[in-house]
Structure formats: structure tokens, C-alpha cells
Amino acid sequence: MSNPQERAEVLLRQLVPDDASRSVGPDRQVTANFSSGSRAISSYERIHGQVSQDPIDWSTVETVATKQLTDVLYAKAEGIAKVTINRPEVRNAFRPETVEQMSTCMADARDDPDIGVVILTGTGTEAFCSGGDQSVRGPGGYVGADTIPRLNVLDLQMQMRRLPKPVIAMVAGYAVGGGHILHLVADLTIAADNAVFGQTGPKVGSFDAGYGSTAMARIIGQKKAREMWFLARLYSAQQALDMGLVNSVVPLAELENETVKWCREILRNSPTALRLLKSALNAAEDGHAGLQQLGGDATMLFYHSAEGNEGRQAYMEKRRPDFSKFKRLP
Structure with a gap:
């Protein structure tokens, strides 16, 4: 396809919705006239389709x-798991039993x-989670x-970091402590x-x-x-967004729909790529534990390969493995 006008038309078909008129002028300038109420649809949406906006039916x-x-x-529902802290009477503060049950669900x-x-x-609109329940806090942790006093929320934090699937916090109200x-x-x-926040x-x-910290x-x-730590101030959703603490702010009535939309979009992507990306992004901060997770994920991926299977099959068949058919790529 050597004609610039033809190339421009193909590109325009990818970027402009069907209800908009398209034209390529004599000066090779591409123009599009959008009908009332239409919006530009991304090339991703044109290829993969738009993400469903339908309400989700939780089981x-x-x-x-x-x-x-x-x-x-x-x-x-739909490949999504939702874990909800259900203690609205204390603004969804957690006690050891709460954390244990969250960990079980994770x-x-x-x-x-x-x-x-x-x-x-968290349940309701007043609080995502207000931290540890101070009424059960003892000398060695939360009782x-x-x-037995415990700080088992630290284990939950590590569990969330090492869970090989994206975790999205859906925050309404207070997310403090x-x-x-x-x-x-x-x-x-x-x-x-x-x-x-x-x-x-x-x-x-x-x-x-x-x-x-x-x-x-x-x-x-x-x-x-x-x-944030030294002054212990509270910050609005917009302030949190401005400092990069959250990814998006939406009206309260749209919170779950928007979060589910993000989940549906994530689920269209390669699960192995997401797994490796999460462990790679965490590796630098998590030290040897992070490197272990990244290395373990790489091992899992290698086990799916023909090269990895050749070594196992050779062992089971009591023969020398033949790795000569696998290229030593740069």
C-alpha cells in the first residue's frame, strides 16, 4: 500500500467511529467530521471491542x-474476586479475626x-478501612x-504483594491508618x-x-x-490523586462500576504477562523476597516451554537431553 491517501484512509478507519465522515484533502491532511454525540473510539476498542458497562452479578x-x-x-463473578471488610460499626477497622479471614479469601x-x-x-460509603481496631489493641498487638496479641496485618500486606494477580483497592470514605x-x-x-486518606x-x-513508610x-x-506521617493530616481524594497516591477518582455512585470496568479490561490481558510484571515491579522494593517471587514466576513460565519439558522427559526416559534444537538467542 504505497499510496499515502490509501494509508491515511486505513489509519482513519482505525481511529474514527463509523458514524463520523472521513476525508483526505488534496494537501493530504486527514479530517473527520463527528456526528453529534459521537466520540473517537481508540484503535484498541475497534479491535477488541468496548469493555462492558453492564452491572456485575456477584455470587x-x-x-x-x-x-x-x-x-x-x-x-x-466474571473472573473477579471481591473481598469486603464488613465491620461498618467501627468504620471497617480490623481485628485479628478480620485479617485472618481476609487472608483466607486472598x-x-x-x-x-x-x-x-x-x-x-469495605462495607458502606463511610469507610474503606480505618485501620486496626484500637479497642482490642494490647501490649503486643491486636488481641x-x-x-494472643498479633500484628497479622503485616502478613496480609506481604500476601497481597505476592499474590500473582492484580489487587485493586476500591475506596469510599476513610482509608486511614x-x-x-x-x-x-x-x-x-x-x-x-x-x-x-x-x-x-x-x-x-x-x-x-x-x-x-x-x-x-x-x-x-x-x-x-x-x-503525611509527621503531621498525621487527612487528604481529600483529589489531593491523593494529585500526589499520585491513587489512580482515579470517580463519583461515589459510579465507584463499583468503574472499578469493575478496570477489572474487565485487565482480564483481557495476558495473565502470565501480568504476573511477571507485578513481580518485576515489586522486586526492587521487596529485596530477596521480591527476587524470589520474580524468579519463581520465571521458573513457572519456563516449565511451560518445550525446552523445559525436554529436560524432564529425558530424565523420565533415562536418556541424555537434547538441547541442541533450542537456539542460543542474543
């Missing part, structure tokens, strides 16, 4: 790994091959029914316009010297992270 899961869920709601989502993305949220850190360690954050630890004699500094910068 509730009441028992996970023989455990009855009390502090958490768990649901699945493990289930990891092991379910039909799940490709996880949403983390559960077994009377330990709840703020949960959205921080999620891969993406979609916030409602009523969302409020901040670290409250210094006001209640607490702090997070792990992801809550280091990951935050990498995301928003050292100066802003120190401001």
Missing part, C-alpha cells in the same frame, strides 16, 4: 476453606484459576479471641470523590516502618511521605 461465598466468614464478605483467590483480579473494599496502608500495598486504587498512627501511638515514599516521594 456470594459464605464459607472458604471450611471457615465461616463473619468479619468479611467474599464474592466472585489465598482462595490466588488458588482459583478462574480468578484473574481481586477487589479489596483476638484466643487472647492501617487501612491506608492496605490501599497503598494494593496494585491500583480507584477512589470515590468522598474518599479521605491519611496516616493517623502518631496520634494514637503507632506507626508502620515497613510498607507504610518505604512504599509510600517511593510512590509520593520522601518529602510528602514525611509530611
Whole structure:
């Protein structure tokens, strides 16, 4: 296709909706006239189709790994798992049982091959999560029914980081203290316009010297992270967006629809690519543990290859493996 006019027409068909007229002028300038109400459709949408805007029909899961869920709601649909902190009476503050149930749901989502993305949220519109429940905080952590003080939310943070599927925090209302850190360690954050963000630890004699400090500094910068911790102020959704703390802000009424839209778009992409990208993006911050995850993901990918299978088959057949057929690429 050597004719510039033909090339321009092909390009225009990719970028302009069908209800818009197209033309290439004598000066080879491409123009398009859009009808009222039409919008430019991206080439991605023209090839793959637009993401569905239909409401999602969740299926509730009441028992996970023989455990009855009390502090958490768990649901699945369309390859999406949704974990909801269900303690609205305390602004979705977590206690050890809450964290244990969240961890159980995250493990289930990891092991379910039909799940490709996880949403983390809180019940109601007043709070995503207000952090640890101070009423059960003891000398060594948060005290559960077994009377043992724990800081098991730290394990949950690592679990979310190493879960080989994207985790999206869907935030309405307060995301403060330990709840703020949960959205921080999620891969993406979609916030409602009523969302409020901040670290409250210094006001209640607490702090997070792990992801809550280091990951935050990498995301928003050292100066802003120190401001957030040292002053313990609260920030609006727009302020959070401006500092790069969240990915998008939408009206409260559209929060779930927008989050589900992001999930549906993610699910169109290669699960192996997403897995390797997540572990690669985390590797530098997570040290040897991050490198182990990245290395393990690479091993899993290699096991799917003909070269990897040749070594196994040769061992099982008690013969010398023939790797000569595999190119030593630059």
C-alpha cells in the first residue's frame, strides 16, 4: 500500500467511529467530521471491542476453606474476586479475626484459576478501612479471641504483594491508618470523590516502618511521605490523586462500576504477562523476597516451554537431553 491517501484512509478507519465522515484533502491532511454525540473510539476498542458497562452479578461465598466468614464478605463473578471488610460499626477497622479471614479469601483467590483480579473494599460509603481496631489493641498487638496479641496485618500486606494477580483497592470514605496502608500495598486504587486518606498512627501511638513508610515514599516521594506521617493530616481524594497516591477518582455512585470496568479490561490481558510484571515491579522494593517471587514466576513460565519439558522427559526416559534444537538467542 504505497499510496499515502490509501494509508491515511486505513489509519482513519482505525481511529474514527463509523458514524463520523472521513476525508483526505488534496494537501493530504486527514479530517473527520463527528456526528453529534459521537466520540473517537481508540484503535484498541475497534479491535477488541468496548469493555462492558453492564452491572456485575456477584455470587456470594459464605464459607472458604471450611471457615465461616463473619468479619468479611467474599464474592466472585466474571473472573473477579471481591473481598469486603464488613465491620461498618467501627468504620471497617480490623481485628485479628478480620485479617485472618481476609487472608483466607486472598489465598482462595490466588488458588482459583478462574480468578484473574481481586477487589479489596469495605462495607458502606463511610469507610474503606480505618485501620486496626484500637479497642482490642494490647501490649503486643491486636488481641483476638484466643487472647494472643498479633500484628497479622503485616502478613496480609506481604500476601497481597505476592499474590500473582492484580489487587485493586476500591475506596469510599476513610482509608486511614492501617487501612491506608492496605490501599497503598494494593496494585491500583480507584477512589470515590468522598474518599479521605491519611496516616493517623502518631496520634494514637503507632506507626508502620515497613510498607507504610518505604512504599509510600517511593510512590509520593520522601518529602510528602514525611509530611503525611509527621503531621498525621487527612487528604481529600483529589489531593491523593494529585500526589499520585491513587489512580482515579470517580463519583461515589459510579465507584463499583468503574472499578469493575478496570477489572474487565485487565482480564483481557495476558495473565502470565501480568504476573511477571507485578513481580518485576515489586522486586526492587521487596529485596530477596521480591527476587524470589520474580524468579519463581520465571521458573513457572519456563516449565511451560518445550525446552523445559525436554529436560524432564529425558530424565523420565533415562536418556541424555537434547538441547541442541533450542537456539542460543542474543
